[in-house]
Amino acid sequence: MSIRTRQQPDRRDGREHGGRERDGREHGGRRMPRWQLLLRYLLLLAVLALTIGPFLWQLSTSLKGPGEDIYRYPPSLLPHEVTLGNYAGVAQIIPVWDFALNSLKVALANVLTNCAGAALAGYALARMRFRGRRAALVVFIMAMLVPVESIMIAQFVTMRELQLNNTLLGVVLPGCIGAMNVLLMRNAFAALPYEVEEAAYVDGATVWQRFVRIALPSVRGTLAVVAVFAFMGAWDDFLWPLIVLSDQSKFTLTIGLNFLHGTFADNQRLVAAGTVIAVLPLIVLFACLQRSFFRGVGEGAVKG
Amino acid sequence: MRTATTPRGRGTAARSPAAAPPASPGPRRGGRIRTHLPSSPWLFLAPGLLIVAAFGLYPFLSTVAGSFTDARTLTAGQFVGGANYRELVHDALFWTGLRNSLLYVLGVVPLLVVLPLLLAMLVRRQIPGITFFRAAFYTPVVASVVVVGLIWVWLLDDRGLINALLEALGFGRVGFLSDPWLLLLSAMAVTVWKGLGYYMIIYLAALANVPRELHEACAVDGAGALRRFLTVTVPAVRSTMVLVAALSSVGAFKVFSEVYLMAGPTGGPGGEDTTLVMLVQQVGTGLSGRVGYASALSVVVFVLTLGLMLLVLRAHRTEER
Numbered sequence: 001m002s003i004r005t006r007q008q009p010d011r012r013d014g015r016e017h018g019g020r021e022r023d024g025r026e027h028g029g030r031r032m033p034r035w036q037l038l039l040r041y042l043l044l045l046a047v048l049a050l051t052i053g054p055f056l057w058q059l060s061t062s063l064k065g066p067g068e069d070i071y072r073y074p075p076s077l078l079p080h081e082v083t084l085g086n087y088a089g090v091a092q093i094i095p096v097w098d099f100a101l102n103s104l105k106v107a108l109a110n111v112l113t114n115c116a117g118a119a120l121a122g123y124a125l126a127r128m129r130f131r132g133r134r135a136a137l138v139v140f141i142m143a144m145l146v147p148v149e150s151i152m153i154a155q156f157v158t159m160r161e162l163q164l165n166n167t168l169l170g171v172v173l174p175g176c177i178g179a180m181n182v183l184l185m186r187n188a189f190a191a192l193p194y195e196v197e198e199a200a201y202v203d204g205a206t207v208w209q210r211f212v213r214i215a216l217p218s219v220r221g222t223l224a225v226v227a228v229f230a231f232m233g234a235w236d237d238f239l240w241p242l243i244v245l246s247d248q249s250k251f252t253l254t255i256g257l258n259f260l261h262g263t264f265a266d267n268q269r270l271v272a273a274g275t276v277i278a279v280l281p282l283i284v285l286f287a288c289l290q291r292s293f294f295r296g297v298g299e300g301a302v303k304g
Numbered sequence: 305m306r307t308a309t310t311p312r313g314r315g316t317a318a319r320s321p322a323a324a325p326p327a328s329p330g331p332r333r334g335g336r337i338r339t340h341l342p343s344s345p346w347l348f349l350a351p352g353l354l355i356v357a358a359f360g361l362y363p364f365l366s367t368v369a370g371s372f373t374d375a376r377t378l379t380a381g382q383f384v385g386g387a388n389y390r391e392l393v394h395d396a397l398f399w400t401g402l403r404n405s406l407l408y409v410l411g412v413v414p415l416l417v418v419l420p421l422l423l424a425m426l427v428r429r430q431i432p433g434i435t436f437f438r439a440a441f442y443t444p445v446v447a448s449v450v451v452v453g454l455i456w457v458w459l460l461d462d463r464g465l466i467n468a469l470l471e472a473l474g475f476g477r478v479g480f481l482s483d484p485w486l487l488l489l490s491a492m493a494v495t496v497w498k499g500l501g502y503y504m505i506i507y508l509a510a511l512a513n514v515p516r517e518l519h520e521a522c523a524v525d526g527a528g529a530l531r532r533f534l535t536v537t538v539p540a541v542r543s544t545m546v547l548v549a550a551l552s553s554v555g556a557f558k559v560f561s562e563v564y565l566m567a568g569p570t571g572g573p574g575g576e577d578t579t580l581v582m583l584v585q586q587v588g589t590g591l592s593g594r595v596g597y598a599s600a601l602s603v604v605v606f607v608l609t610l611g612l613m614l615l616v617l618r619a620h621r622t623e624e625r
Contacts, residue, residue: 275455
């Protein structure tokens, strides 16, 4: 993901919107032929089956009752003996709701710290002049270039020295202000016009007031992208919690699922129910936010 | 990965680092004024710098330093010079891991460069219902890699859906998860499946910037859809393709979760399917973890990741010349 400010925000926006409007009806100055539209939808449906199908199969498996042969042939997507018993079953074997709560705590903490920390640092880097600014910027860029996988053992040792291994705080800390997010926020702030802030300064606003009242509300889009990615990143993370957490009561959902899979691999219905519990909140969250998410991402957060 | 300067030549310090900041607020070149206390920027930066330094840069330095010691989880360890690296060279598992990680790059990256572009072309036009399709195609990205891994373990199981379908078509069952090579290929397929939507969005953003006039001019000249794709679209999104290649190769090289879930913590019998990061995790953690040796492995991962990225970017640059 390259961090680049939109060079000319107004022009690009205008073109994109104008383009989209026209795109619907014509292509290269011509209407899209009916057969082409049909072919397009057929392809879309094929890809849809490929991307959503596996999730539906998992959902279906999780709803199949004990009397139904989940290996039966021919396979049937619709469960014949619908039951929610597998969800209760998972909760009896592993404290899946506690795991979910742990995941939620970690994810929310990650959202808060990332939004606040990245906005503060990004604002300073974009909007203040001071000695050492370039050095600070270089620190963040360097931190972004170091892959997490290559420092996780040292992080693990550091956490042990801080006696934070096997705590949720230990899960949150290393990623709680991502260097990438700092740079994203910096670019968002840098794209704002200076004049408004200068007027506020003349009116006597302090730097904090200008940050909270003027700059922050103007970068809500980027802030939302940072928040969504922070939530998803924390909720979905597997490797780091796997290293830090050893006590079952501290497990997050992903680690709990891996444990469930390892211990009860034979009972596919239960594993399926567990995965549905893990993925459903995210799909719902994403479905609610997708409109602004795609706009935010398309607007320059993820831009080549 | 690049960071660009701020837009439209607003004089930032990055452009005039030598200019000394005025002691008191006052007009300055470019009309900008000093509007904060000298300590404010550092207060703003403090949380970020602290976290990044403590959990990013310090661990990196201690990884490099630790790779020259025989440290274990509970003991600090002595300096042993390059012993870890020498051992690495003779470690069969290391070579297996390196082979698998590199194979992963070779297998995954071409598909992740091309397929998401085609997908982006497919969802680009604003036809009814397209936002639904876009969101649906993105779902695998949203789902945790553990969920995705377990879904595919179930699908690829000996008695799973895919084998049932294969058998119905008269192919017989395939041991996707029992044969080491097939397992690696299956894991690659899962990685590609999960990554499609992510790179699709990157391409969508890039496609929005392709001038329509080029397409129209090309169409007037009588070029067909395929021809327009190859002569207009592909060159226009070439730099995005390089970015996707860089991102996906780095990601593929560091693969952990897919293989871990499908092959098991030790990478299957004899560690045949282990990857480099799996090896780091396996060697370095736990109460008897060999931190020093794992650090040496980590340094290798870091150097190769960086090398891979430079390789892709360099290939891009020479091509441009």
